[in-house]
Amino acid sequence: MNTIVTQSPCCGETTNPQFQKLNAYLDTLAIDQKDPRRKDKLIMTLHYAQSLFGYLPEIIQIYIAQRFGISHADVSGVISFYNFFTVTPKGKIQVNVCMGTACYVNGADKVLREFERVLGIQTGEVTSDQKFSIESLRCVGACGLAPVVTINGKVFGKVKPEQVPDIIEKFLIEETKIEAEVINA
Amino acid sequence: MINISIDGKPVSVQEGTTILDAAKQIHIDIPTLCYLKLEKMNYLNQVASCRVCVVEVEGRRNLAPACATPVHEGMKIITNSRRVLSSRRKNLELIISNHPFECLLCAKSTDCELQRMVWEFGINTQRFDGERSHHEIDKSSGALKRDPNKCIMCRRCETMCNEVQTVGALTAFGRGFSTVVSPAESMPVANSNCVYCGQCISVCPTAALTGVGYIHETWRALFDPKKTVVVQVAPAVRVAIGEEFGLPVGQDVTGRLVAGLRHLGFNAIFDTTFGADLTIIEEGKEIIERLESNQKLPILTSCCPGWINFLNYHFPNLNYMVSSCKSPQQMTGAITKTYYAEKMGINPEDIIVVSVMPCIAKKYEAALPGEETYGIRDVDYVITTRELAKMFKEGSVDLRHIQDEDFDNPLGKSSGAGVIFGGSGGVLEAALRTVYEKMTGNELKDVNFTAIRGMNGIREAEIKIGEREIKVAVISGLGNTRKVLEKIESGEAYYDIIEIMACPGGCVNGGGQPYAEEREEIIKMRIQGLYEIDRTKQVRKSHNNPAIQELYQSFLGEAGSQKAHEILHIHGLMVDKKKVVEEADFKIFNV
Numbered sequence: 001m002n003t004i005v006t007q008s009p010c011c012g013e014t015t016n017p018q019f020q021k022l023n024a025y026l027d028t029l030a031i032d033q034k035d036p037r038r039k040d041k042l043i044m045t046l047h048y049a050q051s052l053f054g055y056l057p058e059i060i061q062i063y064i065a066q067r068f069g070i071s072h073a074d075v076s077g078v079i080s081f082y083n084f085f086t087v088t089p090k091g092k093i094q095v096n097v098c099m100g101t102a103c104y105v106n107g108a109d110k111v112l113r114e115f116e117r118v119l120g121i122q123t124g125e126v127t128s129d130q131k132f133s134i135e136s137l138r139c140v141g142a143c144g145l146a147p148v149v150t151i152n153g154k155v156f157g158k159v160k161p162e163q164v165p166d167i168i169e170k171f172l173i174e175e176t177k178i179e180a181e182v183i184n185a
Numbered sequence: 186m187i188n189i190s191i192d193g194k195p196v197s198v199q200e201g202t203t204i205l206d207a208a209k210q211i212h213i214d215i216p217t218l219c220y221l222k223l224e225k226m227n228y229l230n231q232v233a234s235c236r237v238c239v240v241e242v243e244g245r246r247n248l249a250p251a252c253a254t255p256v257h258e259g260m261k262i263i264t265n266s267r268r269v270l271s272s273r274r275k276n277l278e279l280i281i282s283n284h285p286f287e288c289l290l291c292a293k294s295t296d297c298e299l300q301r302m303v304w305e306f307g308i309n310t311q312r313f314d315g316e317r318s319h320h321e322i323d324k325s326s327g328a329l330k331r332d333p334n335k336c337i338m339c340r341r342c343e344t345m346c347n348e349v350q351t352v353g354a355l356t357a358f359g360r361g362f363s364t365v366v367s368p369a370e371s372m373p374v375a376n377s378n379c380v381y382c383g384q385c386i387s388v389c390p391t392a393a394l395t396g397v398g399y400i401h402e403t404w405r406a407l408f409d410p411k412k413t414v415v416v417q418v419a420p421a422v423r424v425a426i427g428e429e430f431g432l433p434v435g436q437d438v439t440g441r442l443v444a445g446l447r448h449l450g451f452n453a454i455f456d457t458t459f460g461a462d463l464t465i466i467e468e469g470k471e472i473i474e475r476l477e478s479n480q481k482l483p484i485l486t487s488c489c490p491g492w493i494n495f496l497n498y499h500f501p502n503l504n505y506m507v508s509s510c511k512s513p514q515q516m517t518g519a520i521t522k523t524y525y526a527e528k529m530g531i532n533p534e535d536i537i538v539v540s541v542m543p544c545i546a547k548k549y550e551a552a553l554p555g556e557e558t559y560g561i562r563d564v565d566y567v568i569t570t571r572e573l574a575k576m577f578k579e580g581s582v583d584l585r586h587i588q589d590e591d592f593d594n595p596l597g598k599s600s601g602a603g604v605i606f607g608g609s610g611g612v613l614e615a616a617l618r619t620v621y622e623k624m625t626g627n628e629l630k631d632v633n634f635t636a637i638r639g640m641n642g643i644r645e646a647e648i649k650i651g652e653r654e655i656k657v658a659v660i661s662g663l664g665n666t667r668k669v670l671e672k673i674e675s676g677e678a679y680y681d682i683i684e685i686m687a688c689p690g691g692c693v694n695g696g697g698q699p700y701a702e703e704r705e706e707i708i709k710m711r712i713q714g715l716y717e718i719d720r721t722k723q724v725r726k727s728h729n730n731p732a733i734q735e736l737y738q739s740f741l742g743e744a745g746s747q748k749a750h751e752i753l754h755i756h757g758l759m760v761d762k763k764k765v766v767e768e769a770d771f772k773i774f775n776v
Contacts, residue, residue: 058370071353072378076369080358087370 018052022060026067033069042068042078046085055086083137091126091133093171095119098148100139107161108147112136114161115149118168131175132168189260204240204251204262215240215264216273218280218302219339220252221388225640225705226662226689230344230388235337236276237302240264248272274306280337282313283362284391291335293392296700299337300391320365324397325375328549329383333365336393342366342385349689350663352495354379366393380494382663382687383545383696387704396545396697399566400576406537406566407450414537415525416451417517417596418442420458420607421543421692422570424714428699428707429574430584435710437718440589445582447590453525455596457540458603460517461615463736464488465602465727467753468510469619470744476624476655476681481505483658483673483680486612488512490550491687495663500670506683509754511563513606514540514547515556517596518563519752524740525596537565541573543607543695546687555755569697598732601632601719608712609661609691610637610644613684617648617657618726625651632725638716640709642689643669645680655681662689 025048029041045064050056056079065075079085097103097112112134116122119132126133142148145157151171159167186197191208198207208215219235222228233250240251243261248269251262263269281303288294320333338357343366346355354377358367368377386394406414427438446454468486475484485506487493496504511519518540522533540547544567550556551564568576577584591597602618605611614634621629636646637657642665645658658680660666666685672678688694693711694704701707724730741749 061369071347071356071369073353073356073369074347076371077356077358080371081360 022049055089091131093132095134096137096150098140099136102143103147106146110161111147111159114164118165187256187258189256191262192264202256204254207256215251221341228349230341232340237273239272241266241269278312283317285334291392292395298390323373325373327397327552328381328545329374330395330397332393335391341388345384345388351667352380378498380491381546381549382491386696396569399568400572402566403539412537413452413531415453415521416446416539417455417457418541420604422541424711425698426570434707435714437714441584441587444587444590445577448582449580453593456592456599457513457517458599459596460513461603461606462600462727462730462733463516464510464513465615465619466744468508471508472620483683486684489686491546492685511753515563516753519558522561533561539566540564542567543570543692543698545696558752595732600727600730601722601725602727604718605715607692607715609686610659613659619728621650658683661686661691663687
């Protein structure tokens with residue numbers, strides 16, 4: 001660990017609520033830095049951190065590594081292994097296209113390509129206005145609805161490529177509404 | 186004891202023994218590639234990833250990796266059935282199917298374990314031709330070269346870096362075919378927390394990890410008529426380079442080495458041990474000052490840049506302990522470009538200093554911003570023992586048949602104390618020989634501090650100097666270092682003087698030394714070689730080296746003088762170029 005981070009509860013000045021949540025979560029794990037099995041709790045910590053921040057930026061990785069008493073390289077290796085973890089920020093609207101077997105044979109690849117075409121980005125990328133990102137994933141357990149797309153937790157079944165622009169527009173309108181509310185407030 | 190049979194031969198072994206070790210006992214040699222065990226260093230790489238050691242076990246459906254399968258009572262093992270041999274062969278062929286076929290141009294050629302195994306298996310066609318990795322070669326650090334295309338994912342480097350050295354710079358990044366062993370987030374080595382100890386290089390079976398070479402630059406300097414090219418040789422080189430020419434391990438080849446360097450065309454051949462003696466004078470003064478005032482103890486020797494990096498990255502709170510002295514390499518360079526240049530009437534800018542080092546970190550050290558004197562680099566190029574052996578072979582020097590010659594003056598004279606710098610414990614012993622006499626005013630009759638010699642990674646002793654019992658510790662290997670520093674940090678242990686070397690066993694086991702299979706035995710013999718040189722030297726204390734005395738009288742004044750500080754000390758600790766996370770970095774989350 002090549003880093004110096006002020007100890008507990010890290011970065012005294014930080015009033016960031018997500019960060020404080022992560023810190024509290026790590027406290028509850030009561031990690032013993034001498035325990036050879038301490039890494040068992042790493043994956044669930046990374047899950048939690050990603051749910052807080054939306055992604056796992058370098059400094060969060062380093063901070064988690066420090067709390068576990070392992071190297072940044074170790075944490076980075078685990079993140080790189082699992083598709084679920086991401087080190088780049090995702091869009092506010094996250095499009096996940098299922099590419100599991102059932103979805104794939106029902107044309108999920110065409111749906112995915114249509115999302116890429118309409119949004120002008122590749123899978124794994126974010127639009128320049130940070131609004132949309134596309135990921136492909138494996139089986140969401142709704143094979144009867146294949147092909148399945150989930151967007152911000154909402155599930156769309158039996159999606160056809162020609163429905164893609166409508167779906168995108170729906171979310172875009174909602175997002176604009178939320179933004180307008182924020183500005184008005 | 187457990188009774189098993191291997192290829193029909195009965196054998197009894199301890200519980201927990203692997204099939205591989207059991208077979209060894211009856212001289213059945215099962216091939217291994219990823220597996221590596223270095224007992225004294227607590228190094229064990231047993232990931233069973235290459236599958237070259239598979240054997241048949243009666244009653245088991247699948248073949249078992251011999252390196253990682255413990256025996257059980259009544260086990261019947263077959264090591265050379267048709268199924269075993271064809272599987273091993275296929276596994277090896279699959280490994281090389283994604284390996285660059287550029288052995289002719291490879292730095293590791295003839296030292297490569299993969300190449301040797303393919304040759305031993307008699308594989309002469311490329312049966313599988315599929316997709317290949319195309320990764321960028323990383324030479325960003327100027328010291329450690331990473332070529333992931335040549336990696337066979339044996340994970341030996343990771344085990345060395347993370348478990349033995351506890352540096353934690355390497356990880357397997359990504360998954361499946363695209364996996365690559367790299368620093369965190371696949372960043373360049375130069376931005377990572379790598380300390381350049383080079384131990385990963387010495388366990389890498391292929392050329393996936395090597396040193397960044399400076400042979401070309403050195404030849405170019407040698408053929409430049411406008412330059413005076415000065416070479417310096419580290420102590421650990423003289424007891425190792427002979428191995429590259431088939432000479433006995435640990436044999437002192439100092440005289441032949443000097444003759445060879447002169448044959449290559451170096452204008453002056455100096456000895457880094459001169460710089461070592463000088464380090465002792467400067468550092469000795471600091472040690473005495475700190476001991477007498479009882480301040481900033483323990484004092485740590487700072488000859489090893491790998492260890493200094495480790496301290497800065499992992500124990501920044503303790504870096505007050507480090508002496509401000511430059512390392513012997515840098516001191517020899519600095520004196521060459523000041524004292525020697527002045528004496529010979531040469532413009533220091535026309536001098537090129539090349540050092541021959543057993544080390545990768547020395548390449549990094551020589552390029553550090555603070556390592557210069559009056560605006561001129563102390564050392565220009567650093568080549569390793571292996572690189573020099575190559576230059577000798579290219580330049581028609583055969584160390585087996587060359588007459589001994591002597592170093593040039595004035596930086597060629599050294600004491601036995603300077604020579605033992607090359608092994609773990611040597612720097613401290615050299616310092617004690619001088620500190621004892623300076624502090625007590627008495628002559629030290631027996632210069633052999635045998636209490637601090639040996640091969641253990643952590644050695645402690647109490648040495649009586651006058652009225653005072655001085656607590657000393659000698660540590661080699663960074664994992665051992667971590668253990669001791671943690672104790673110092675928590676107040677659990679106290680020492681007055683500590684010597685630390687990053688490589689287990691010291692510089693003789695550096696990342697630039699000739700590759701060695703029976704490594705632990707060879708390190709011991711190299712260290713013995715150094716003590717043998719010391720034993721037969723007339724001058725065995727640094728302060729009695731006449732060339733050093735002359736240097737102070739006619740040039741530096743006294744130890745610790747202002748001039749000595751300007752030339753021989755680092756001004757401000759080495760800069761930590763690594764990323765440091767600060768509070769401000771977290772502000773991006775304050776939305």
